Amino acid sequence: MSEYLVIDNLTKVYQTAKGPAVIVKDFNLRIKQGEFVCLIGHSGCGKSTVLSMVAGLNEISGGGIILAGKELVGPGPDRGIVFQSPCLLPWMTAFENVMLGVNQVFYTASKVERRQIAEYYLSVVGLADAMDKFPAELSQGMRQRAGIARAFALAPRMLLLDEPFGMLDSLTRMELQQVLLELWRKNKKTALMVTHDVDEALFLADRIVCMTNGPEAEVGETVEVPFPRPRERKAVLEHPEYYKLREQLITFLEERAHRKSGAGASPGPTTPISTSRNNRKEFSKPTLVVTSTKP
Amino acid sequence: MMPFLEIKDVSKSFAGNSVLRDINLSIEKGEFVAIVGYSGAGKTTLISLVAGLLRPDAGALTLNDLEITEPGPDRGVVFQNYSLLPWLTVYENILLAVEQVSPNWSATKKQQYVQEHIELVNLGPARDKRPGELSGGMRQRVSLARALAMNPQILLLDEPLSALDALTRATLQNEIERIWERDRKTVVLITNDVDEGILLADRIIPLSAGPGATLGPSIPIDIPRPRDRKALNHEPRYQKIRREVINFLLGEGGKKHTVVARKLVLPEIEPEDLSAPRTLAGGKRRAVRRSEIKSEPVEVDG
Numbered sequence: 189m190s191e192y193l194v195i196d197n198l199t200k201v202y203q204t205a206k207g208p209a210v211i212v213k214d215f216n217l218r219i220k221q222g223e224f225v226c227l228i229g230h231s232g233c234g235k236s237t238v239l240s241m242v243a244g245l246n247e248i249s250g251g252g253i254i255l256a257g258k259e260l261v262g263p264g265p266d267r268g269i270v271f272q273s274p275c276l277l278p279w280m281t282a283f284e285n286v287m288l289g290v291n292q293v294f295y296t297a298s299k300v301e302r303r304q305i306a307e308y309y310l311s312v313v314g315l316a317d318a319m320d321k322f323p324a325e326l327s328q329g330m331r332q333r334a335g336i337a338r339a340f341a342l343a344p345r346m347l348l349l350d351e352p353f354g355m356l357d358s359l360t361r362m363e364l365q366q367v368l369l370e371l372w373r374k375n376k377k378t379a380l381m382v383t384h385d386v387d388e389a390l391f392l393a394d395r396i397v398c399m400t401n402g403p404e405a406e407v408g409e410t411v412e413v414p415f416p417r418p419r420e421r422k423a424v425l426e427h428p429e430y431y432k433l434r435e436q437l438i439t440f441l442e443e444r445a446h447r448k449s450g451a452g453a454s455p456g457p458t459t460p461i462s463t464s465r466n467n468r469k470e471f472s473k474p475t476l477v478v479t480s481t482k483p
Numbered sequence: 484m485m486p487f488l489e490i491k492d493v494s495k496s497f498a499g500n501s502v503l504r505d506i507n508l509s510i511e512k513g514e515f516v517a518i519v520g521y522s523g524a525g526k527t528t529l530i531s532l533v534a535g536l537l538r539p540d541a542g543a544l545t546l547n548d549l550e551i552t553e554p555g556p557d558r559g560v561v562f563q564n565y566s567l568l569p570w571l572t573v574y575e576n577i578l579l580a581v582e583q584v585s586p587n588w589s590a591t592k593k594q595q596y597v598q599e600h601i602e603l604v605n606l607g608p609a610r611d612k613r614p615g616e617l618s619g620g621m622r623q624r625v626s627l628a629r630a631l632a633m634n635p636q637i638l639l640l641d642e643p644l645s646a647l648d649a650l651t652r653a654t655l656q657n658e659i660e661r662i663w664e665r666d667r668k669t670v671v672l673i674t675n676d677v678d679e680g681i682l683l684a685d686r687i688i689p690l691s692a693g694p695g696a697t698l699g700p701s702i703p704i705d706i707p708r709p710r711d712r713k714a715l716n717h718e719p720r721y722q723k724i725r726r727e728v729i730n731f732l733l734g735e736g737g738k739k740h741t742v743v744a745r746k747l748v749l750p751e752i753e754p755e756d757l758s759a760p761r762t763l764a765g766g767k768r769r770a771v772r773r774s775e776i777k778s779e780p781v782e783v784d785g
Contacts, residue, residue, distance in 0.1 A: 231648060265757060293754040295761070296770040301750040308749040316745055327523070343754045357522045357645065357675035359732055384649055421733060425726050435716035442713065 192221040192256060192378050193242070193346060199250030200237050211237050213404040214251070217397060222376045226389035229399035229408075230441060235382045238399075239350050242380060243269050256345055265293045268339030268377075270352040274331040276323040282334040283319040286310060286341050293342050309337040312374075313367050329360040333367060340371055347372075349381035353388065362421065365391055373418055386437045390415075391424055398440050409440055485548060487512040487669055488533065488637060493542035495528055501695040502528050506542070508688070508698060510637075510671065515663060517672045517680030518698070519728060520690030521738065526673045529690070530641045533671065534560050546637065556584045559630030563642040565622040567614040567629075573601060574610050577629045584633045600628040603662060620651035624658070631662070637669040645675060653712065656682055660709065677728050681721060682710055689728050691736030699731045 198215040201208045212234045219225050229235045240246035242253055244263035253260045255267070276285045286306040294302050310319050313333040323331055332352060339347060352368075353361040365388055372379060372392075383389055389396045393413050400408040411433060415424050424430060486509035493506040502525040510516050520526050531537040532544060535554040544551040546558070567576050577597045585593070601610055604624040614622050623643055630638060640659075644652045660683055663670060674680050680687040681704055689699040706720050715721040753771045 230650065265754065292757065294752055294770065296755055297750065297752050298770075301752060301770070304748045304750050305752075308747045311745060311747055343752075358677065359521045359675050362729075362733060363738070422726075422730060425722075425729065431716045431722055435713055438713050438716065 190220055191218045192223075193217075193219040193380070194254040195238070195242065195251070196254070197251035198238065198241060198248065198253065200234070200241065200246070201249040210404045211402050212241075213406055215406055217407065219378055219380060221378055224372065224379045224392055224394045225381070226393035226396045227380065227382045227399060228384055228386065228389050228396060228437065228441070229405070230384060230401060232402065233399050234402040234405035235399050236350055237405075239348055239380065239382045243267055243348050265289065265342050266345040267348050268342050268344035268346070269348045270332075270335050270339045270350070272351045272354045274323070274335035276331060276334055276338075278323050281320045281322055282310060282315055282326065282330075282337075283307075285323075285334060286338045289338060289342050305341055306337075309341040309371075310334065312371060313337045329356055329364060332356065332364060336364070336368060336371065340375065340377075345378070347377045347379040347381075349379065349383075351382055351384070353385070354383070361385070361388065366421070368392065369419060384441070386434055386441070389413075389437070390430065390433060391419065391421065396437065398437065411437065486510060487514075487547060488671070489545045490533070491542050491544075493532060493539045493544060495525070495532065495537065495539050502693060503532075503697070504695045505697050508701075510669060512669055513667045514686065515670045515672070515684045517674060517684035517687045518690055519674050519677055519680045519687060520696065520732070520736075521692045522675055524690050524693045525696040526675075526690060527641055530560070530639050530671065530673050533637075534558050534639055556633045557636045558639055559633050559635035559637070560639045560641065561623070561626050561630050561643045563645050565614065565619075565626045567622060567625055569614050572611045572613055573606055573617070573625050574598075576614070576625055577601065577632050580629045580633050597632065600632045603631065604628045604658065618651075619647050620655060623647065623655060627659070627662070635668070637671065640670065640672045642673055642675065644679065652679070659683060664708070677725060677732075678712075680728070681706075681724055682712060682715070687724065687728060689731045689736055691732075692738040699736050700727075702727055 195215060195217040198212060199210070200212040201210050203209075215238055217225070227235045227238065237246060241248050242255075242260070244260055244267070276282070277288070280288065283306055286309065287302065290302050290306050294305065297305075307319070310316065313336050315330060315333055315337065318326060318330060323334070326334065332355075335352070339349075349368075353364050356364065369392060381389075381392065390413060396411040396413060397407055398409040398411070399405050413433070414429055415427050488508075488510040490506050490508040493503060494501070495503045506529065508516075518526060518529065528537065532539055533546075533551065535551045535558070538552070568579070571579065574597060577600055578593065581588070581593050581597055585596075588596070598610075601607060604627055606621065606624050606628065609617060609621060614625070617625070623646075627643065643659075644655055647655065656679060663683075670684075672680065672683060677687075684704055686701055686703050688701045690696050691699055702724055704720075704724055706715070706718060751772055755770075
């Protein structure tokens with residue numbers, strides 16, 4: 189079986205006061221086992237909607253999703269999710285946050301083994317000395333490290349990453365991309381990541397799927413990333429194809445942005461970026477469309 | 484020619500923790516310099532020293548040959564968090580600065596001058612709104628207009644765009660370049676975005692990660708303006724500068740990680756299917772070791 193995740197004619201429609209709003213229409217994507225795919229597009233284009241449907245956190249209006257030969261219904265621990273805001277429980281330490289899921293998924297294992305799993309992943313992401321700290325005592329970057337450890341610790345079939353580094357500054361982001369790539373290399377997890385950072389996509393992905401702007405978002409362009417693995421930032425930046433692909437992707441994003449909103453004339457696009465929208469269910473989603481259709 | 488802003492052997496510690504050490508920097512009049520570094524490295528400390536909000540432990544800072552000892556209107560600062568007065572409108576926020584700097588102007592002149600700056604940053608329609616009614620990008624425009632309205636000798640931008648989303652950031656980068664082209668003020672831009680630095684500045688200098696951060700090599704950006712974000716990608720000089728800065732920040736100027744040897748064990752257990760019943764007729768379930776799994780579908784590439 190070469191296709192591990194199959195997304196077939198995926199469609200999302202919201203019923204709004206102004207009638208049905210089609211966010212995603214006939215979205216098709218096939219991901220092989222062990223492949224790292226990045227989904228890029230502008231804020232509000234519907235890429236997070238696709239991801240949340242794969243995560244089972246958002247109802248599917250049409251089409252279907254098959255993971256490892258089974259149709260997905262609802263959320264489950266077979267998909268490890270890393271959200272934009274790390275979503276750690278504030279009254280638990282980093283270790284306890286990871287253990288929460290580990291205790292569920294590995295309930296047949298001994299207590300020692302479960303601890304070992306949590307300790308292993310927290311150490312690998314660089315939190316060996318900070319496991320017993322509470323989220324409030326951790327920097328934004330460290331919280332996101334804990335979020336990554338939590339996702340991997342569940343030994344999921346696949347990883348879903350929803351702009352995991354979107355809230356970090358660009359240098360911390362590079363550091364964490366390295367951490368993620370290292371873990372991914374060891375585990376060879378199939379991964380689907382949503383981002384709007386072109387450099388991030390080029391560094392991490394085997395394949396980059398560009399989404400057209402919503403409403404009725406679908407797959408626009410697909411770019412195969414030719415850089416050899418294991419990847420090292422320096423080598424990737426020196427690869428002769430790097431800036432060519434970078435320009436191609438930036439061009440795609442810019443043209444889509446301009447076609448939609450005619451940005452630039454108004455004093456800055458004012459679409460608020462809600463940091464918590466990714467972990468909510470569908471209630472907060474329609475606002476994305478409503479704001480994007482404003483003049 | 485004497486440098487316009489000179490920072491000489493400056494060090495700063497807080498409670499015994501070294502934040503900045505051996506900072507040396509000379510900036511010419513009319514130059515646009517970008518300093519790029521990690522959050523927490525001490526970038527804001529550096530700008531606060533130039534602004535006169537902090538005093539160095541060692542070394543000296545001079546602006547126009549005069550030592551910087553306190554804040555003054557000759558240095559306009561734009562902060563990441565806008566720092567606007569929430570109970571004043573856009574107009575009033577800017578007027579406040581103008582009244583401090585030019586108290587002797589007539590009311591009409593002040594009014595005209597404020598209006599001019601509001602239009603400079605394209606905020607005409609939002610003139611009478613309060614900060615709470617504005618988006619992040621618009622608030623930062625107000626903050627920029629306020630700093631410019633003081634007609635400072637040097638403009639200090641402390642991560643002005645870091646809190647904004649990518650699209651708004653790009654729009655405001657273009658604005659900053661346009662405004663800078665107009666009167667070519669001396670600018671120090673602090674940022675964590677290498678691309679932003681290269682797009683805007685004449686010179687980019689990486690600041691190494693703390694503790695004890697110091698400036699790395701100063702790299703001139705000899706790329707003609709206006710620079711186009713897209714076209715830069717096939718500009719070999721851009722690629723080279725970008726590589727140099729990133730390599731410095733991730734390499735020798737990067738964070739020093741202490742490596743602790745620790746024995747880690749990852750038990751070879753498969754996760755349970757939580758949709759299956761937890762107890763079987765035979766009694767309690769046992770964890771499945773990976774080694775016990777007879778066959779596993781393996782994907783062979785190529």
